[in-house]
Amino acid sequence: MISPPNRQNHRIAAHLRPWWQGMVHLLVLSGVLAALVVLPQGVSGIEEHPTEWTRVFKGIEYKHLAQSNPNPLAAYAVRIDLRAPGIRFLVTPPSPDGEMEIEGLKTTTFLESFACQVAINASPFAPVGEIEGEPRDVLGLSISEGEIYSQPHGDWAALLITKANEARVAVPPFDTDDIHNAVGGFGLLLDKGENVGVDGNRHPRTAAGVSKDGRYLYLVVIDGRQPGHSVGATTEETAALLESLGAYDALNLDGGGSTTLVFDDGEGNARIVNRPIHRYRPGTERVSGNHLGVFALPTNGED
Numbered sequence: 001m002i003s004p005p006n007r008q009n010h011r012i013a014a015h016l017r018p019w020w021q022g023m024v025h026l027l028v029l030s031g032v033l034a035a036l037v038v039l040p041q042g043v044s045g046i047e048e049h050p051t052e053w054t055r056v057f058k059g060i061e062y063k064h065l066a067q068s069n070p071n072p073l074a075a076y077a078v079r080i081d082l083r084a085p086g087i088r089f090l091v092t093p094p095s096p097d098g099e100m101e102i103e104g105l106k107t108t109t110f111l112e113s114f115a116c117q118v119a120i121n122a123s124p125f126a127p128v129g130e131i132e133g134e135p136r137d138v139l140g141l142s143i144s145e146g147e148i149y150s151q152p153h154g155d156w157a158a159l160l161i162t163k164a165n166e167a168r169v170a171v172p173p174f175d176t177d178d179i180h181n182a183v184g185g186f187g188l189l190l191d192k193g194e195n196v197g198v199d200g201n202r203h204p205r206t207a208a209g210v211s212k213d214g215r216y217l218y219l220v221v222i223d224g225r226q227p228g229h230s231v232g233a234t235t236e237e238t239a240a241l242l243e244s245l246g247a248y249d250a251l252n253l254d255g256g257g258s259t260t261l262v263f264d265d266g267e268g269n270a271r272i273v274n275r276p277i278h279r280y281r282p283g284t285e286r287v288s289g290n291h292l293g294v295f296a297l298p299t300n301g302e303d
Contacts, residue, residue, distance in 0.1 A: 056263065057117045057296035059084025062273075065241070074230035076261050076274050077245055078118060078219040078294075082165040086297035089161050090114055091122065091142060091181045092290035094149035095135070101149055104129060104136040104287040107260040108270035116293035117264045120219050121206055122183035123150070124254040125289025136289040140184020141174060144290075148176065150184070157251040158184040159208045159292070167210050167217045169249040183208075183253065183292050189239035190250040197235030197252075204230075204259035204277060205238045208292075209247025218247045219292075221261040221274050226282050229275060257286050266298070 053061035059081040067073045080087060092110060095103050104125075109132060111119040124139040141158040142150035152158070152172045161167045163180040171188065189197045189207055204224035210217055220242055224232020233241070235252055242250045257278040265271045278286035 053079055055299055058299055059087045060118060060294065060296050062263075063245075071231045072227070072229055073233070074223040074274070075233075075241060076221050076223075077241075078261070079245070080118075080217040080219070080294060082167060082215055082217055084296070086295065087165055088295045089165070089181045090116065090293040090295070091144040091183055092293075093144045094147065102136050102138055102142075102290055103133050104289060105132050105291070106285045106287055107262045107291055108272060108285060110291040110293060111262045111264060111270040112268065114293055115264075115268060115295075117296045118219070118294040119262045119270075119291050120221060120253070121258045121260045121286070121288040121290075122253050122292045123185065123290050128257070129287055132287050134287070136287075138184070138289045141176075141182050142184060142290055143176065143179055143182035146180050153184060156184055156186055157188050158182050159210075159251060159253075161217075166214065168214070169208070169210055169251050181292070183290060185251040185253040187235070187252055188250070189235055189252050190243055190247055193243070193248050195236060195239040195243060197237070197239035199236050200234050202232035202234055202237075203255050204232050204257070205235075205255040206253040206259045206261075207238050207242060207250055207255075208253060209242040209245070209250030211246050212248035216246060218242055218245050218250070219261070219294075220245070221259050222255075223259070223275050223277070224255075225277050225280060226275065229282070254288070258288050260285055260288070 053063050056062045061079045063077045065075040107119050107121050123142055125136045138150040140153040140156045157171045160170055160179045161181045162178045205222040207220045222233045223230035260276045261273040262270045263273055275283055276285045278284040
């Protein structure tokens with residue numbers, strides 16, 4: 001987990017941005033940033049298309065973005081068609097005994113326990129620990145199948161999803177009357193198409209965004225703290241990436257050592273797509289507070 005970014009003097013700092021400002025967006029347009037489709041092992045029957053989204057489940061497409069110079073970067077994007085048949089969502093439910101808000105789980109355990117096809121870590125939480133099943137306090141709004149078990153935290157934003165798969169990024173005060181699932185994050189990254197991230201430290205990132213027409217939900221994870229593989233991104237850079245993918249509104253979810261994207265391998269087993277870095281150990285998955293899971297139908301060999 002990482003602390004929320006400091007947004008001081010953002011509009012003034014916008015005139016003093018380094019060469020990296022807007023890099024992801026510009027390089028995607030120029031083709032310098034290679035969009036390489038790298039399928040998780042076990043997701044079969046799909047051809048690799050270097051610069052295109054690749055379908056992994058009905059209504060779900062995947063893209064891996066990577067660069068080596070001037071700084072290594074590895075990002076993993078999922079685009080979900082909210083109108084596709086079979087798409088539905090689940091946020092980690094609260095503890096059944098009611099004695100604690102939630103039980104910590106690894107993202108792989110969450111996906112396998114609830115038989116999702118895609119899952120990411122979601123809200124910030126405390127404390128960070130090593131053992132699954134131990135209590136965690138989720139920081140910010142959290143709703144699972146209509147049940148609110150964690151209240152909003154200050155002015156932190158949230159991703160809200162109705163039972164009819166209408167998704168929106170919002171800030172407090174939240175209207176949750178029709179909300180079936182929700183996860184809180186830190187601040188906004190995109191606000192009606194405007195990049196409101198900041199030029200701060202680079203970290204691993206987990207983020208979510210919604211297209212202007214509301215049809216697509218984007219989930220993005222960016223590896224970080226791993227020289228030679230990926231240095232991570234600022235919130236400004238993360239916002240630029242989401243904008244280049246098609247997001248209009250977006251928020252920063254919990255990142256750092258929590259950042260994890262997981263796919264079902266087609267047989268109910270979880271396969272980690274990115275390279276997590278719990279406690280600065282590359283490839284080590286963290287026990288997180290809550291998660292956002294996506295259910296989808298298999299492609300059955302369709303393009």
